[in-house]
Each structure stands twice: as structure tokens, then as C-alpha cells.
Amino acid sequence: MDAMEAIRQTFFEECAEQLVEVETGLLAFQDGEADDETIDGVFRGVHSIKGGAGAFHLDALVAFAHAFETVLDELRSKRIEPDETFVRLTLRSADALSDLVAAARDGETADTAKSDALLAELEAVTGSADEKAEADEDGFAFQPVTVDVSTLFGAEAGETTYTIAFRPHDKLYARANDSMTFLRELSTMGEMQVTCDTEALPLLADIDPEAAYFGFVVTLTGTLEAEDIRAVFEFVEDDCELQIDAASTDDADASFEMELATPDEADLLVLQAMLDGTDQDEEAIEATDEHASFADTEGVGAGDPDTAPESALESDPAQSGISRSSGSEAGKREPEPSRQQDPEPAKDPSVSTPAGGKKEAGKPTKAAAGQTIRVDLDRVDRLIDLVGELVIHQVMLSQRAVEAGLTRTCDVATGFEELEQLTRELQDSVMAIRAQPVKSVFQRLPRLVREVAEIAGKRVRLVTQGEWTEVDKTIIEKLSDPLTHMIRNAIDHGLETPEDRVVAGKPEEGTVRVSAGQRSGRIVIEIGDDGAGIKRDKVRDIAIEKGLVSPAAKLTDDEIDNLIFMPGFSTASGVSELSGRGVGMDVVRQSIQSLGGRVTITSEPGKGSKFTMSLPLTLAVLDGMIVTAGDETIVVPLSMIVETMRPKATEVRRFGGEARLINVRDRFLPLIDVGLLLGYRDRPGDPTAGVVILVEMENGDRAALLVDGIQGQRQVVIKSTETNYGMIPGVGGATILGDGRVALILDVDRLVTCSREAGHSLDPATLQAAE
Amino acid sequence: MPDTLTQSADQNEPRAGGALQEFVAFRIGAQEFCVDIMSVREIRGFSPATPIPHAPSFVHGFINLRGTVLPIVDLAQRLGFAPIEPTERSVTIVALAHGVVFGLLVDGVSDILTVDESALQPPPDITGEVARRFISEVMSIDGRMLSVIDVDHVMPQLAGAA
Amino acid sequence: MSLTILTIDDSRTMRDMLNAALTPSGFTVVQAEDGEHGVEVLDGMEREPDVIITDINMPRKDGFAFIEDVRADPRHRATPILVLTTESDAEKKQRARAAGATGWIVKPFDQDKLIAAIRRVAAYSG
Numbered sequence A: 001m002d003a004m005e006a007i008r009q010t011f012f013e014e015c016a017e018q019l020v021e022v023e024t025g026l027l028a029f030q031d032g033e034a035d036d037e038t039i040d041g042v043f044r045g046v047h048s049i050k051g052g053a054g055a056f057h058l059d060a061l062v063a064f065a066h067a068f069e070t071v072l073d074e075l076r077s078k079r080i081e082p083d084e085t086f087v088r089l090t091l092r093s094a095d096a097l098s099d100l101v102a103a104a105r106d107g108e109t110a111d112t113a114k115s116d117a118l119l120a121e122l123e124a125v126t127g128s129a130d131e132k133a134e135a136d137e138d139g140f141a142f143q144p145v146t147v148d149v150s151t152l153f154g155a156e157a158g159e160t161t162y163t164i165a166f167r168p169h170d171k172l173y174a175r176a177n178d179s180m181t182f183l184r185e186l187s188t189m190g191e192m193q194v195t196c197d198t199e200a201l202p203l204l205a206d207i208d209p210e211a212a213y214f215g216f217v218v219t220l221t222g223t224l225e226a227e228d229i230r231a232v233f234e235f236v237e238d239d240c241e242l243q244i245d246a247a248s249t250d251d252a253d254a255s256f257e258m259e260l261a262t263p264d265e266a267d268l269l270v271l272q273a274m275l276d277g278t279d280q281d282e283e284a285i286e287a288t289d290e291h292a293s294f295a296d297t298e299g300v301g302a303g304d305p306d307t308a309p310e311s312a313l314e315s316d317p318a319q320s321g322i323s324r325s326s327g328s329e330a331g332k333r334e335p336e337p338s339r340q341q342d343p344e345p346a347k348d349p350s351v352s353t354p355a356g357g358k359k360e361a362g363k364p365t366k367a368a369a370g371q372t373i374r375v376d377l378d379r380v381d382r383l384i385d386l387v388g389e390l391v392i393h394q395v396m397l398s399q400r401a402v403e404a405g406l407t408r409t410c411d412v413a414t415g416f417e418e419l420e421q422l423t424r425e426l427q428d429s430v431m432a433i434r435a436q437p438v439k440s441v442f443q444r445l446p447r448l449v450r451e452v453a454e455i456a457g458k459r460v461r462l463v464t465q466g467e468w469t470e471v472d473k474t475i476i477e478k479l480s481d482p483l484t485h486m487i488r489n490a491i492d493h494g495l496e497t498p499e500d501r502v503v504a505g506k507p508e509e510g511t512v513r514v515s516a517g518q519r520s521g522r523i524v525i526e527i528g529d530d531g532a533g534i535k536r537d538k539v540r541d542i543a544i545e546k547g548l549v550s551p552a553a554k555l556t557d558d559e560i561d562n563l564i565f566m567p568g569f570s571t572a573s574g575v576s577e578l579s580g581r582g583v584g585m586d587v588v589r590q591s592i593q594s595l596g597g598r599v600t601i602t603s604e605p606g607k608g609s610k611f612t613m614s615l616p617l618t619l620a621v622l623d624g625m626i627v628t629a630g631d632e633t634i635v636v637p638l639s640m641i642v643e644t645m646r647p648k649a650t651e652v653r654r655f656g657g658e659a660r661l662i663n664v665r666d667r668f669l670p671l672i673d674v675g676l677l678l679g680y681r682d683r684p685g686d687p688t689a690g691v692v693i694l695v696e697m698e699n700g701d702r703a704a705l706l707v708d709g710i711q712g713q714r715q716v717v718i719k720s721t722e723t724n725y726g727m728i729p730g731v732g733g734a735t736i737l738g739d740g741r742v743a744l745i746l747d748v749d750r751l752v753t754c755s756r757e758a759g760h761s762l763d764p765a766t767l768q769a770a771e
Numbered sequence B: 001m002p003d004t005l006t007q008s009a010d011q012n013e014p015r016a017g018g019a020l021q022e023f024v025a026f027r028i029g030a031q032e033f034c035v036d037i038m039s040v041r042e043i044r045g046f047s048p049a050t051p052i053p054h055a056p057s058f059v060h061g062f063i064n065l066r067g068t069v070l071p072i073v074d075l076a077q078r079l080g081f082a083p084i085e086p087t088e089r090s091v092t093i094v095a096l097a098h099g100v101v102f103g104l105l106v107d108g109v110s111d112i113l114t115v116d117e118s119a120l121q122p123p124p125d126i127t128g129e130v131a132r133r134f135i136s137e138v139m140s141i142d143g144r145m146l147s148v149i150d151v152d153h154v155m156p157q158l159a160g161a162a
Numbered sequence C: 001m002s003l004t005i006l007t008i009d010d011s012r013t014m015r016d017m018l019n020a021a022l023t024p025s026g027f028t029v030v031q032a033e034d035g036e037h038g039v040e041v042l043d044g045m046e047r048e049p050d051v052i053i054t055d056i057n058m059p060r061k062d063g064f065a066f067i068e069d070v071r072a073d074p075r076h077r078a079t080p081i082l083v084l085t086t087e088s089d090a091e092k093k094q095r096a097r098a099a100g101a102t103g104w105i106v107k108p109f110d111q112d113k114l115i116a117a118i119r120r121v122a123a124y125s126g
Helices: A003-030 A034-057 A059-077 A086-104 A112-126 A131-140 A170-174 A179-187 A226-232 A234-239 A249-259 A267-275 A282-287 A294-301 A305-314 A366-371 A375-402 A411-434 A447-458 A472-493 A498-503 A534-543 A559-565 A577-581 A585-594 A748-757 B001-011 C012-025 C037-045 C063-072 C089-100 C109-122
Strands: A160-168 A191-197 A213-222 A240-247 A436-437 A458-467 A470-471 A511-518 A522-529 A598-604 A608-616 A621-629 A632-637 A641-647 A652-654 A660-664 A667-673 A691-696 A702-707 A710-719 A731-736 A742-746 B020-028 B031-036 B040-045 B059-065 B068-074 B091-097 B100-106 B108-116 B135-141 B142-148 C005-010 C028-032 C051-054 C079-085 C104-106
Touching: A003 A034, A003 A086, A003 A447, A034 A059, A034 A086, A034 C012, A059 A086, A059 A112, A086 A112, A086 A447, A112 C089, A160 A170, A160 A179, A160 A226, A170 A234, A179 A213, A179 A458, A226 A234, A226 A458, A226 A621, A366 B059, A375 A411, A411 A436, A411 A470, A411 A585, A436 A472, A447 A458, A447 A472, A470 A472, A472 A522, A472 A608, A522 A702, A522 B031, A534 A559, A559 A585, A559 A598, A559 C104, A585 A598, A585 A748, A608 A621, A621 A691, A621 A702, A621 C051, A652 C063, A660 A702, A667 A748, A691 A710, A702 A748, A702 C012, A710 A731, B020 B091, B020 B100, B020 B142, B020 C012, B031 C079, B059 B100, B091 B108, B100 B108, B108 B135, C005 C012, C005 C037, C012 C109, C028 C037, C037 C051, C037 C063, C051 C063, C051 C109, C063 C079, C079 C109, C104 C109
Parallel strands: A458 A511, A632 A742, A667 A702, B031 B142, B068 B100, C005 C028, C005 C051, C051 C079, C079 C104
Antiparallel strands: A160 A213, A160 A240, A191 A213, A436 A470, A511 A522, A522 A608, A598 A608, A621 A632, A621 A710, A641 A691, A652 A660, A660 A667, A691 A702, A731 A742, B020 B031, B020 B108, B040 B091, B059 B068, B091 B100, B135 B142
């Protein structure tokens, strides 16, 4: 990745942060909780995006950001009385800005219809049709206009001689400009000669070290235009008298003579020094020195820009030991050593204020910036791997110690216990590096709720809680989709229309509450609404109608509520725009389960519903049930397991050839012989001698896994088997057990699919690793 | 004198600039093979492996190599011979090819050879069909005959990449 | 001797861009994230920077306030300060000048113009 691409990436990362700040600020404004600083922050966010976008020539983004910024500036300077329409316009603009950023990031052409319409609205607010012109001016205001003066003066194309009269005002030096630097720059543009006009210089006793007394007359010959010269003085146009006259080459000497009319002795001396580049009589120069160091300028007269800096250094008064009478220089570029070593930091009281100690206190924003480092994710993962190894080795070592006959109370055993504690702590700390607050996902919700509410014709207030709850980065990335679906569902199906709510004696505006928190080593996210709740009769009827449950089945309220997660179930009685593009809740459950999570719904008629999803805090480790199948140890992800049981012979039925079914509370489920399916055993195991693990797959289907026995439950570190080998049907990965052996982790879904597709024996020929 | 010196140097240390290659030599049954030392990561003793479901018969299983799940190929079976009966002298050569790390189970490592590339010859036609897929060259040293195993072709999923 | 430039901008993108434009051209770049941070960094520097480049719109302390602070301190009053901003309107420029800015660079800048502006105001041209 080249530097520019890296910066581009930074830009979009930063845009994302700024968009959040903009939206957060506007929402606070909407709630009447915004102060001036909040609006400033919003303005700055949009402004920054515009600035960066300009650098990458993202013109559509620049144009929109500019219009938005202009409106915000009006707001900031209180020239606009914000009403509800205005606030909504800014929020919609923030959304559109976000879309434009996304389009620019992905290199797509933005859908300009929306932003163009908004652009018009924004411009209508500031009521300026000339806005556009101003925006265009932005980029070009300081590009020098090329005027071919040589033709104006009838001179031949090529070299022109200019006479430049330049007299600095005091202010020029106060702004840290320096005559010397202009002369130096001019000297790079052509053949240059300089005279210094010292006429205004008072007697030494009357000299004000801060004042400007000198004027300069420069003759410059080269292939250049008056505008080029004017550009050199761009910063000081208002701080000096400047006159630029072009003359033909022939006139140059005459003009020079004229300017030199009656030089007094000091002038001649200075001039001589400058022209010759010699340092004769430096004291004289020093005596008349003002802000511009003549020792520096002497190189200029030599007409060789390359030597200028060096001679400037060599003749630095500090080095040549010349004492200065002028006090102005001392405070300038050569602070006195005593000052530099001054232990007092500064006089300015604001300087000693600790960073972030002002109004930002308690907010982990800018102040924290200096305390974070960016680390390549691979490095973190490597560290997590290593710590995982450490944990395994520590367990192995403890086991060996026990095997060697050490008692639990001996010093070595105590030492191992402490070591175990330390390694666990180390593991937790390392895992925490990958953890990120769910804030990044929660931030997108206000916009989602706004849009969904608008389409569904509902009024919704969003309340979020626990946005600083941390969870593994990988899980955060995958959290967005299921969360989006659940919120859509809550607004579309959960909340009633404003009219219905009024009838039910509720406020017109419904509430969707999203909260995150940690509970016993897992993250729990709840999405609640204060809507009508699940209509159980209706859900049950649909489920029966679609053949998802038998009419005779006795279902608890809870079981009925959770029918909505079954594939093919949809309660949408009318096809709304949302259901049209949405997906069923079965897909939501599937994606959560693929992360090792679970999702359930609880509901109270008339009061509302609540989705509860629980997820592991990380994908690097997994809670597993350690089981035995055909002499091998296997890990079954705990999140898939519903229950375990010891089947009776009467509950197992043969079905066709090898296939067997097991009766679990009047439901027949396929019995999957794990040892046989994985090739760890040649003949089917005896179900009555083993254990059946009831699992629920991502699509909600259940199956029964037959294993020989259960060893226990524990957290295991997940290792990839694909890195060095390849896909293994029915296996999701591997882990390393306490004895150092590799144990495979089942991919329950694929295992069940495999068993269905291939009967009970997979054909190795079609499933071989990749050959 | 100078001539003698030059000659002895030539014999013991092959010519400077001449392409030298180092090989790890090992046995499978009575036959000798070797692999380019550049593709060898380490050599370790035998350790029991976890069988891999639905794997080809020559894939012995997974072992734990300091936290890496390492697939082990029974090189004897891969070459079409009878499977290796693990003994105390059995050895796993950990090899790296195209970023993939894997183990080669062999009967025992004999030595490390430094060979001038001129000693390498194309494999003769008489070699068995299976073995020829994995043998890139043969070499003859001090009356010993060794086949050079091309590790790129040993792992099935690398066969396409190589 | 390479010129040392203190860049102050709250945007990481802009800081990176400045760094990418200046470092390869032999400048030594020191960065700060806002005006307040800028004053801290400036005071902590062993040698006065040759040029300071600052943004205008920044949290905590904006560019105007930063320039005023710097100019009020005798140690820094003669250090050239270039204002780097998308604000091209005369009012902002005028305010920056009133505060004591030496010159300005309009964003988006190009590398050559940026370096030319620095060399124009730096006491030594490096």
C-alpha cells in the first residue's frame, strides 16, 4: 500500500468518526441538549470531511459538504432560527453525507438524486444562489492568474527586467515575516541586484528595535511575470508598500542608476557587501541591522541561491562572535539559553491545563488519543495464539505433576496454581486487546430507526444503553446485520401505528430500547419495544398452517413466541416495504448461531416484546463439550447443544437401511452416529451404551448426535485446520487438549448436512481433502 | 605446491560459486530419499496423531506443533509403499511449501548432504508411476543412490498451486 | 540542517498528508492535534521549529487562539506560522493575520506549493 492509499484509508476512517460526531451532535441538538460547543463540533466534523475530500478530489462530496457546512455556519453564528424542519433537514443531510462518503470510499458513483435534492434544500436555507460560485472560488482563489505582461510592454518574449520597490511596515515583522526571505526567494527567480534605502533610519539612540526603517529596491531579470513576483509577497501585501515595474532589458541599467540616485556612505557600504558577497565591515552592517539580518542577505546578491543558506549560516553573528546591539534579534530565532532551560513551562495559563481537563473531562474522546496505539491485527492474533499455547502447556504441566505423584499441598502444586491464575489473567488481558465497545454498531442505529420509522409510518424513540460494553472485534463486525433485522422487526411488527397506540392508551411515540451488557462471560444484547406484543393465537395458527408444528402439539407461550425464528415463518400480513427487503427471523437466528450465540424472544401482550441475544465475547475461544467418539476426543460447541440424554432401547427406531431415528418427546429426530460419520468407527455404535446430544442447528432444526461418552465442559482455544490442511466435512476447527493432543471441533450444521446427503456413510472419494 | 592446494580445496570444498545444495537424507524401508534443506523447518520424533475424517489414506492425522495444528503425511504411503509402522526411530520432517506447513513421516533421518548440483540427474524412467510424481531428481553419492522428494507435490492441496 | 515543521491539525488525514508531503522532502515533522496540544508540543521542543503550520477549526483551542498564544510568548513571537485551512474567505484570513499569522496555505494544497510557502517564510531555507 503506498503512502497516498494509506492516507486515503485514514481519511475514510476519520470520516466515519466525524460522521458519528456530526450525528450525535445533531441528535443532541434535536433533544435541545446541544450547547455552542456541540454545534461547533458538528461544523468541524463536516468541515474536516470537506477538507480531506478536497485533497482526494472527491468533488461531489466537497460540494455537498460545503453546502451543509454553510448552513451549519449560519446556525453556529445564530443567523438561523432552527425549527423542527431545519433540524430534520440537517439530520437528513448528515445521512446523505454519510452515503456520499461511503460511495466515495467504495469508488462508486453516488446516487446523486437524493443529495442533489438536499443540496437544493440546503442552499434554499442560506438563500444564496451565488453559493455555487463561492464554492468554486474556494479551490482557485490563490492560484496565480497568468498574465503575459511581456506582451503588454511590447518586450520580446523571454527575459524581462523588473524593478521592485519594497518597503516593509512594522507589522510585517510582527507576523514573523522577514524581508530577507523575500529577497532570497526573488534571487532564485533570476539575476538580482538589491539596494537598501536607509533614508528613514534614525540615529542609533532613537532606533526602535521593533520598527521597520529600511526599504529595498530590487532589479530582477529573468523569464518571469509580474504576477510571479507578486506571488512572493502574497503574505505581506498589506504589510508593506510594494511596487513592481517592468522594463526592457535595455532600460535596466538606467533604472538602476536612477534608483541609486544619491546613495549615502552607509548605503554604498551595504550595497557593496551585498553585491560582492564579501563580509567586509560586518560591524557596519550589524549597526544598521533591523529585523532582516544582512549577514543572511549577503548571499543573495551573489545571485547564486545555492550558496545563500550556507553563507547565511557561516556568517551567523552568534558564530562569528559579533556582539549585537539590537535587542530585537535576541528574542527572535535564538532564544537565550537561560530561557530555553527555564523549568517553568509557560506563562500562558491554558498551557498548564492537562489535556482534556476542560469540558471534555470524563468523555473518552480526544484526550485518549495520545494513549492509544494502532497495532496490526495479525500481531494481536499471534499474541493470542501464543497465550493460548501457554494456557495449554500450563494445564499439561499441572497434569504431569499430578501424574508424577505430587500432592496438592506441596510447594510445586501451589506454584502451579499461581501459575494457572497468572496465565488465565494473561489470557483475559490479551483477549481484551481485541475487544471493542459495541458503540460502533450502536452508532448506526439512530439513522436506521429514523428511516425505518419513516417507511413504516410509525413514530419511534430510540434509547440505547451500555454502548461501552466490549466484545471481540470480529463479533462486532458481524453484529450489525442481525441487530438491524431485529430493530426493523421491532418497529415494523412490534410497534403499533400512532393511531392504534392512542386507542390503546399509549403515547403516540413508541420506544425501542437497545441495551448491551456482559453476563457470565457472554455479551447479552436486548432489543425491546413497547408495542402490542406477539399475537400468540395468530403465530400458532400460521405455524400449524405452514406445517411447522402439529395441531396437537402442546406449546408453552415461550415456545409459541420462538416459533417466529422458524424457517419459512413470517407474520407479515400485509407486504410492507420493509418486509419486502427484509429477511426472516430464521436468518437472524442463523447468523447469531454462526457466531456461537443464541437468540430468544419474550413477549407480553399489550406491553411489548423483547429479543435477547447472547454471544461469546470472542471467537478465539469457544465453550465446548468434550466428548468421546470411537476412541477419539471431540469438541461439540456448547452453543448448539439443547440437552443431553441416555436413550432407552425403545426410543431408537431403524429407518430404512442404516439410518436410525430417536424419539424425543414424541418427535422423531435423525440419530447421527458421530464416530461412524467421522470414520472413527467401522460399525454403528450402541445407542443405549452411549450418550445422545440434542443439538439445534442454525436453521432451527434439531438433530441427535450419538457419542460414546461425555468428558466434561470447558473453554477451548480455536485453531484453524484449513491453514495447513483444508476443509474437513463436519469439522469446524481443532483445539489442543490438556494432554497436548489435537482434538477436532465439530461443525454441527455441516455434520448433519453431510449425514443427510450421504446417508450414514460419507463417501471418502467425494470428500477427500481437495485432491 | 599451489597446484596441490587448489586441488585439495576442490575436492573437499566444492568450487566457490558452483551451485551447492544441501539436502536432508532419510530412509523409507531400505530406500534412501532426501529433501532440499531449504524446505525443512525442523525434524522431530514421532508423536501420535489425531486421525482426520475423510482424509486420503496417506494423511496420517494432525499433531500439535507448539500450537500449530500440523497435518502429517505418511510419505511411504504417499509414494505407494506400505504404511510406516511407527517405531522409536521414526521421524517427522516438518516441511514448508507455499506457506503451508506439514509433517512428513519417514523411517529415520540419516544425514545432511552438501551436493554440487552437477550430481543431480533426472529420475530414470524405470521409477514407479506413483513415486515419479514426487521425485524430481536422483543423485548418486559414494555409491548411495538417493531420490530427491519435491515437497511441493506431497500435500494434495498444493499440487495445483505448485 | 533539515527544517523542523510543527504541524497542528485535528484531522489525522491532514496530519498524515502533511507528513507525507514534507518528510520525503527532508523536513522534520512534529505533530500536534489541536491548539492546546500545539502549545504543549511547542514548549516541549528542544529547538524552536522553523515553521509552524496550523489548522483553524480545531477543538479545545482553535487556530486563532493558538497563534495569539504563540505570538504573546517572547520565545515564539518570531516563529513563522502558516495557517492551513479550507477557509479562503477574506474574513478568516484577516483574523488569522490579525492574530499574527505569517502566511497561509489553502487546502487542498499541493506539495510544491506547500514547500514553496514554507521556504518563503523560513529563516533558513534548509
